[in-house]
Amino acid sequence: MEEIKLKKIQYFGWLIPVLALLILTTGMASVAAQEQGKSEPMPPAKLTTDSNKAALRYDTSATDKTTGTTIQLTEQDFISLLNDVEYLRAEIQRLRGFIETGKGQIASIDEDVLIVSTDLSDASILEGKLADMDQRLETLLKRENSQHNNSMGIGHGEIVFGGLLQQHYYKRTGNNDESSFNLKTSRLSLKGNINRFVKMRFQAEFAGSPKLIDGYLTLSPFCQWLFRIGQFKRPFGTEYLKSTSSLPFVKRARLSSLETARDIGFDVSYAARLTEGTHLRLIGGLFNGSGINTSDVNSDKNVVGRMQLELLDIIEISPNFTVGKSNDTGILKQDLSAYGGSVTLHYGSRIVQGELIRSEIGDDKRLGWAIWGGQMISTHMAFVPEVQILARYEIYDVDTDVDNDRVSAITLGTTLFVDRKYAKVQINYLINGEESNSIDNNELLLNFQVAF
Helix, strand or coil: CCCHHHHHHHHHCCHHHHHHHHHHHCCCCCCCCCCCCCCCCCCCCEEEECCCEEEEECCCCEECCCCCCEECCCHHHHHHHHHHHHHHHHHHHHHHHHHHHCCCEEEEECCCEEEEECCCCCCHHHHHHHHHHHHHHHHHHHHHHHHHHCCCCCCCCEEEEEEEEEEEEEEECCCCCEEEEEEEEEEEEEEEECCCCEEEEEEEECCCCCEEEEEEEEECCCCCEEEEEEEEECCCCHHHHCCHHHCCCCCCCHHHHCCCCEEEEEEEEEEEEEECCEEEEEEEEEECCCCCCCCCCCCCCEEEEEEEEEECCCEEEEEEEEEEECCCCHHHCCEEEEEEEEEEEEECCEEEEEEEEEEEECCEEEEEEEEEEEEEEECCCCCCCEEEEEEEEEEEECCCCCCCCEEEEEEEEEEEECCCCCEEEEEEEEEEEECCCCCCCCEEEEEEEEEC
């Protein structure tokens, strides 16, 4: 009976490559392409003229074609409007001069267009129009100041709140049969654009023991260069670098535990578009190696590097490495290193990804790899408009120097996207296997998620 579970895993081992091939070659359903509406930028004030008259036309708002809502004026728009008001004041003085010399008259003014003509005879209407524009400007400024007051009370930049809530349910089979509801994730985040060069982000986890998990500044003096300093995810591991809210499966693959972590340090990245459809990003950084909210206990730092190369907007190749010392002192301090990489293929609504990581800390050597595929299906319904079908096969070797200690898992699942953006439901079934001492420990996992 001990070999039954291992044979079951070996029997199902061919399933993932076959599913991946099917995902790449055929569609599981017709996918309806949908266009996302875009908001038009705020048009600037325009001056139009012809041989007989000059007209000033002010567009003080733009309409989002998707939602039909009015877009607020930006700071630059207000500055432009102020300049136009000053222009009108100067125009009044000029027209008064025309009246005094008998050379000009005022003809008409409508709600949106000011018309100046040599046949005009009264400047009072123009003054009324100017007063009306001053009042509209004051109203817009008060409205914008009110919005800033609701955003942390700052006088510049943009601050955005975010949150993530994940409620899990799991059931484990076998002799240790158990089930439970768990509050897996409860996070609040705050990110802001202080100006066009500086950004910041904070994120705290409240499930379990409250703790700060992200806190860093981002500097971007040039469009292709980006500097981060603070506490954040080290640039190592493709699946690990995915945000918790965008994971395709309820649980990360076991390889994501190999030298992937949030840490305190800094990194530098360079991004470039090489050709049409080909993009390159290089990232390198220095980190304490001590984890979150913990200072380094020695003078050694961990070096982390990563490359992301996207070809033809279809294939992405992402190798990465890390070298350094463990966060210990004296004889307990050990050398550590890890390397690995991933290959991702995007083809329409299909995705296939494979990743491998090998790590060494002293004499402890571990290896993990996983391959998974997914197919997105459109349901053409308002509720759950999209469904993703998923499958993954993974191997984790606890010690590469020891035989018969590998564990494996096949994960079959589906994700129901409630509204394409904020809410989803994930259903996964894990068939766990052990190379030796096989036990019955399959798992049913459900994740109910809301993010904003």
